[in-house]
Amino acid sequence: MDCFGTKHCLFLFVLINNVLLTLQTKEEVLLDMKSAGGELGWLQWPSEQGWEVLQTVVNGSMFYTYSVCNVVEGEQDNWLRTTFVQRRPAATRVFVELRFVVRDCNSFDGASLTCKETFNMYAAEADADVGTSFRKGQFRKVATVAPDEISVRGELKVNTETKVVESLSRKGFYLAFQDLGSCVALLSVRIYYKICPATVLGLASFPDTVAGAEGGALREVTGTCVANAISQEPPRIYCTLNGEWVVQVGQCRCKPGYEAANGSCQACQAGYFRASLTMEKCDLCPENTQRSPAGSQTCPCREGFYRAPEDPTSDGCSGLPSGPRKLLATVRAGKLRLSWLAPADTGGRDDVEYSVTCQQCEAAVCQPCGEELRFEPRPAPLREPHVTVSGLEAQLNYTFTVEARTGVSRYSSQRATSSITTALHLTETPAVTLIRLEKRSSSSLSLSWALSQRSGRAPRYELMYRKKDDGTASDITTYTVLVLEKNLVQISDLVPGTVYVFRVTVLNPDGTPSGNSVEHEFETTSLAEPQVSSNTPVVLGAILGGGAMLLVVGGILLLHKRRRGTHSRDGAEDAYFSGSADQMKPLKTYVDPHTYEDPNMAVQKFATEIHPSHVSKQKVIGAGEFGEVYRGMLKMPGRKETAVAIKTLKPGYTEKQRRDFLSEASIMGQFSHQNIIRLEGVVTKFKHAMIVTEYMENGALDKYLRDRDGELTSYQLVDMLRGIAAGMKYLSNMNYVHRDLAARNILVNSSLVCKVSDFGLSRILEDDAEGTYTTSGGKIPIRWTAPEAIAYRKFTSASDVWSFGIVMWEVMAYGERPYWDMSNHEVMKAINEAFRLPAPMDCPSAVYQLMLQCWLQERARRPRFADIVSLLEKLLKSPESLKTIADFDPRVSIRLPSTSGSDGSPFRSVVEWLESIKMSQYTENFTRAGVTTMEQVLQMKIEDIRNIGVRLPGHLKRIAYSILGLKDQTSTLSVFAV
Known part of the structure; x- marks a missing residue:
């Protein structure tokens, strides 16, 4: 028998090759199995035939591992408990890093039905060490641990998994590992919590801070300004779950007379000054000023030179002007x-x-x-x-x-x-500047005029007028000439409806015309027109304007009346669900399996029974609420062998768990659509129940997108959304409300076809602090749920449309978490205050406008899934419509790292900038291209970035948008804020 097959020499090769590995992180270790250096003293229950400790000497040092391999001995329930782990009060969330090996069940003859390829991790809190006292009921399950790679005979595969233990509140805790019939060895168990290390950022000192708890708000920390630095408000910063400082608020700045250097404030040198908090560095004393002492806030003016009160003290002093x-x-x-x-x-x-x-x-x-x-x-x-x-x-x-x-x-x-x-000697004659029409009739015109300047004598005027040319050819122009003493005249005996040309000239003292004149044209009224004075156009304009206003008001009242009539006929539900008969009539109606007294009857009606011999399990791909999920093969008689996903029901299940397990199959069995996960069949008539569905190679949509940030085109993303919408349209027509539509519940196959999954979980709204839906499958976050569903438990297709809008945002943001690190309370408050998620980077404007329609507060006004599918199909038929991008501000987008340094100012080196946007792998590319200063970075364009070797679309956009943000910050002196 080879070494792998025995418990006492199990995994020695793996231990020798991996024991010397270390990991340097920002962590505080509470327990490390590898570095203990002695007997661990972990409790094994039962004490015999369960977990066993293996001692191995490597390079003169003793190392311990725990293993269990009772796969051929029937049902197992073996426990391994750690020693008491004391907890720091602030560490409410700890990480457990496991390194382990699991053997393939297929390598054990006759044990494939009882053999497991997973084990469970539990935790129990206590205020003191209870010694060897052990009760299983004190422990709560943390996770099912499934290997990524299973070891086969002669080939060992080491797996590393990190699990999180949440909501710790007592002085310490125990971890326990439960074996239900697997062949597994624990090589290493390391328990730690993350901290944000003490640091000086933006001239503010921040202490060591334990990272916050999952689902809660970021942990806010107040800092202290360094010596000779001040702040308008206490400097604050946030500690993330991953032990990183983010979003500094309230920058400290050096006092006037000091400048920032190496994280401290140093006095300005003699001959230099710093006048205000807005200046970053001490400046050389300006022109026409005296040399200042060290630590000066200003430089005084030299004799004969002055500085105005409104002049900045950073400016030089000025002399007096000479005369014009x-x-x-x-x-x-x-x-x-x-x-x-x-x-x-x-x-x-x-x-x-x-x-x-x-x-x-x-x-x-x-x-x-x-x-x-x-x-x-x-x-x-x-x-x-x-x-x-x-x-x-x-x-x-x-x-x-x-x-x-x-x-x-x-x-x-x-x-x-x-x-x-x-x-x-003002002897020149003034000129006539304006002729005004005072009154007119069909036979007369009354005129007046003004002069360009006063005159010492009373002037006389020459008035000339004629009919305007009617278009007939003539070499002679005939004027009527009048000499007047006043600048006012009435001319009679004129022809009705005729245009006359007038010219007025001031006469010189000798009676000759001065020659300064301007022609004006006026028309007499026709015989049918009434006499019109100079203010008639104003009166007519007022009459016409009033009439137009009455027409507008009447139109508005009529439209309002029609709308009121429409509303009186249709309520909110009617407005949302109204439509044509074809739209409202589904092909068939969904039947709730819970209406069947016996869940087996519903399964028999809606699902196909499969014999277990036709199903072969290959690899654990996850752990569901009811048991492990496997990838496997289905070989039915007369059909080609196909890849499938196999959900199993764990041993020791309750009757309620079995009912819920079978209900999910009963629901899926009623659906048949290319964008709904397909049920192949069920195994219910044998000991181990299974649900068999089609296998989706690319897994959950959110993880798939996060792994391919920036690698897909907008057309591909919109096509994915169209598929999801088509599936939801089908469900809506079936009168089925999903209630948990999210990217994590959408599966993607190798052809990038998206299919809706996760059916049949009962959802009850709990009045808990976080306002979440408690289900048999866990808690569903508020951030995907429509406001009326939260407030009134009103679940409809309209609430599914709201959730689809969030899915659209997730897809266009490449799997980003909606509302980022906001707590559920903050999300509900923001939505009620009309806040909506901003457009993701590079999101087409038409797609973002559809999101906003899905998030309308009044559910009756949201689009239906039929409308959504139609719009997305139109966008796909016209790809040019996706080229118009919605507004995106890189300073506000939380997807991008900050575009400024720790003190809010632009970065001082290319290396610092690349590290901040997590693109430090391109440092050498920038150096080879000769881009070594931030001034050169600000001049770069998209082609320049591509030419230095940045090829991945996501990386290319991240760098380009960061440069855009830097340019905007430099021009506006704005501060990045969230």
Whole structure:
């Protein structure tokens, strides 16, 4: 007999080759079987014919393993209990790392029916060591341990599994391992908990912190600013379940006069300063300032130089400006225009402003100009080097003074001015600038006009008018000419409905026209029109506007009335389930197997009985609520051998467990759809009951997507969603409500066809602290459940549609956990406050809009599965519709790591940046390409990233979006927050 087949020399080869392996992690070890270095003293029950200890000397050291191999001796119940493990009070969640070997049951002749390839792990809490006292009832099951690889004769396969023990509250605990008939050896048991190690981040010191518990919120830790650093609010950070620090809040910053260096705040050197918390580093004293002592917050100005109160202390000091240059006065159209050039020396400032003052001089006596002068723009302050003055009197001298000022001019009595004196002889004739229509009729027009400037004398006017050309050719234009003393006239004897052209000119003192005139056109009314004054268009506009408003209001009231009538006919249920007769009529109706008094009758009606000889189990692929799940083969007479999944019912089951086990088969047996998991048959008439279904090579959808992040196209993802929606449409037409639709309950085959699974579990809403649904298969998280199902236990196809929206988000986010690390209470509160999950990275806009429709608060307004299938099929028929991407902000997305350093500022090295986004494997690629600074990283484009050797689509997008986030952060100085 070979060594593998005996219990006393079992697994020696594996032990020698694996005993020296160590693992360096952020962990606090409570128990380590390999490093104990002596007899472990673990309790074996029963004391004989069960677990046995094997002692082995390797390199002069003694090592211990435990093994059991009673597979040929019928039913087994062998227990191995550890010694008392004391617990740190904060460690409510511990990890158990198991290294073990399991032998193939097929290698034992005659024991295949009783042999197991799994064993169970249990835990029991206590406040003190109970010694050798042992009671099975004190233990609660933690997990069924199934190997990934089974050892066959002559070939040993070592498995490593890590299980989690949750919700520990007492001073210590025991672990126990139960054998029900397997051939297994425990090589190593290591119990530890994770901690976030003491660290200094963002100039804040944080202590060692035990990682939080599964399902709870992140553990918040308050830190302390280092010496000479301050914070507006206490610095806080969160410790994750994996012992990692994330999401720092309340950054510490060095006080003015200090700068951050090596995790501490150091005083600025002499000649340097740091004025505020917004500055990162001490700066060299700026221009025109004195040398500062060490630790300075500012640098004082040199004599003759100044700094305005609004000037940042980081700016240099300024001198006074010189006066404006080349002051010039010109007259045009009765107005005086002053213009000048900027000062030759602005004192180093760009806030130069000007003010203009005026004096009126007559007979050597000057006084300030009167209020009749008008400046355009106002004379002070002026930003532009020019101003226009009107209202000047003729034959008077005016002196204009222009002063240049800056923000520091107030600190000196010196004035920077330039002056000009001009004697203006305003003899030019003013011009007519505007002709207005005051009143009109069919035979007359009343007109008035205005002048460009005041005149010292009363002007006379020449009015010329004619009919507007009617299109006939003529070389002669005939005007009627009137000479007027006033700027108002009524012209009579005109032709009705005719356009006239008017021109008004001011006459010079000698009676000749000044030549400054503008033509205007006005039309008389027709004989059918009433007389219209100048305000008639306003009145007509008001009448028309009021009429339009009445029409709009009437339309709104009519529409509201129709809607009220519709609502009065259809309730919320009718609105959701209304549709055509074809849509509402299912092919057949689902029958609840629980209505059968005997579950065997339901199974016989809906499922095919299979003889156990036709089923062969090959490998354990998981552990369900009722027992192990195997991959195997089904060979039915007359059919080709096919791969199947085999669910088993564990020994010692209760009658309720058997009823629930068979109910799942009774439910699946009623369904026949390409997107629903197919039931091959059941084994119920023999000792070991089994459910046999088709085998899905790629397993659960959420794990499949996480393992292939970024490797699938949007078209492939949408096609997966279409398949899931088609399956749910079929179930909805069958009047079956799934209640637990989630990516973990969708299976994927080798062709990427998605099929809905997990049927038949009874779900009861518990009033527990986390607000979860307790089922015979465990607790279903709130984050997939519609709000009305939580609040009112109202499960319908509409609540399944809500869950499908969450599945859509999971698929487009490559298996990301919905609502991330938020607790169930936080999720329910957020949903009730109208929060909805943001669009995943690269999610098509049309797909995200469909998600939002699925998450409408009012369930009657959500789309039906028939509508969802139709829309997804349209998107697949028009792939270009998937190119429009929904808005995505890399600073907010929790899927991406932070795009900034630990203190909220951009990273200072490429290595630090790559480590933060978990892409450090590309460090050498960036170095070979010569990209060694963050400034070079910010210039990179998608082609540059691909050219340096980043080929995987998921990695390419992660790096590209991180660069996008860095660019946005650099331009806006925003802080990453969640």
